[in-house]
Amino acid sequence: MKKFTFIFKRLLQIIPLLIIVTILAFALSNMSSGDVAEITLRSQGLEVTKKNIDAVREELGLNAPLLTQYVNWLMKAVHFDFGISFQTNKPVADEILSRYPATFMLAVAAMFISILLAIPIALISARYKDSLLDHFFRIVSTAGATMPDFWLGLMLLYIFAVQLKLVPVISGSKLQNILLPAVTLSVHFAAIYIRILRNNLIEINSYDYVRAARxxxxxxxxxxxxxxxxxxxxxxxxxxxxxxxxxxxxxxxCETIFSWNGIGKFAVDSINLKDLPVIQGYIIIVAVTYIIINLLLDILYLYIDPRIRME
Structure with a gap:
């Protein structure tokens, strides 16, 4: 019963967070440089005249009071209706969600490789603390944590695509070509996890219950x-x-270097083109993703750490 109470409280805490995020996303249309109606006309290749601007403002509901505009926009956003993209002339939600599976696959692969590298290396490094092997892994992890992703991606692409010709230079978002971009992203995270896990293992190894087990x-x-x-x-x-x-x-x-059709590149292109509907939709979807992940982490802790259940 306590678990469900905790989860219910966390769900209630999400509501004000979502409201704040929606307010910030909506505010972009009023904080951006230039008139939204004028930007819409230019993006569609139409002549910017006072008559056309007035027509677009009426169509988009920009003549209504600000609060009314926000409520109308929020009602659509709840149903994942963020309008039409200026650059593709297609619904924003469809454009983002069509690219989301590629981003999700890449994220899962990168995180899996990070954990797969970090755990055994951290165990070896902690087991042979202050040895030559430990020093080597510490140097490698420091280098990995500070290495720029774009540089590593270019080097991997040059070696495996240009020199060895094992993968195509322009691979696209295909599962069989996921290894290089996933490795590129995983190195930084794996390096950080190695250092944290090593230090935790060394500290835990000195605890009384570990000594008792020995x-x-x-x-x-x-x-x-x-x-x-x-x-x-x-x-x-x-x-x-x-x-x-x-x-x-x-x-x-990473998505640009490996021609990976994810939401990151699409979002940056939208910012450059001042595609406000896409930017707003991107902010909402990413924020919801973060909130869901944090909620799942809290629930996971309930089951893996008995001390949290006691609290």
Whole structure:
């Protein structure tokens, strides 16, 4: 019962967050440079005259009071109706959602590779603390954390596409070509997780319950795996969730380099073209994604950490 109460309270907390996000997204149309009606006419290749501007303002409801405009826009946004994109002349929701699966696949693949790299390296580094291998992994993780994604992506593309010709230079959003962009994005996150997990494992290894397990005959490796890893991973779950949300928001540089048709590149192109409906829709969808991920993380903690259930 307490679990459901907690989840219900978290759901109630989401409502004011969503309202704030919608207000900020709606405010873009009033804060942007230039008249929305004029921008709409130019994007459609129509002549900018006072008559046409007045007609567009009437059609878009821009002559109504600001509060009425917001309520009307919000009612449509609730149904994921953000209007028509200036650059494609198609519904914004369709344009964003058509690119979302590519972004989602890339985010899942990048996060999977990050965790797959981080856990064994952190375990080895913590097990052989201050050894030559530990120093090597620490140097590599520092380099990985500071390495720009766009530079790494260009290097991987040059090596595997141009020199070795193992992948096409322009691959598109195909599942068989996901490895290089996923590796490009995973290196930075894996490097951070390695350092955090290593430090957590070393700290946990000095706790009394781990020493007691060792005293009962459990080997150092077994104690590290059985008692250390689970507790070391717990503090990283929130970080992994936040990073996964970042990836779901789209990665412009990586998507551009590998011709990956995700929402990141589409959003940046829309900003350059002042495509306000797309920008507003993008903000709402990304914000909802972040909120859902945080809610799922809170629920996950209820089941993996008994101390939270006690609280």
């Amino acid at each position: 005293a009962r005959g459990l080997s150092k490796n077994a104690a590290l795996l059985k008692h250390g890893l689970k507790n070391a991973v717990l503090p990283c779950i929130t970080l992994i969730g936040v990073d996964f949300g970042k990836l779901l928001a789209g990665q412009f540089a």
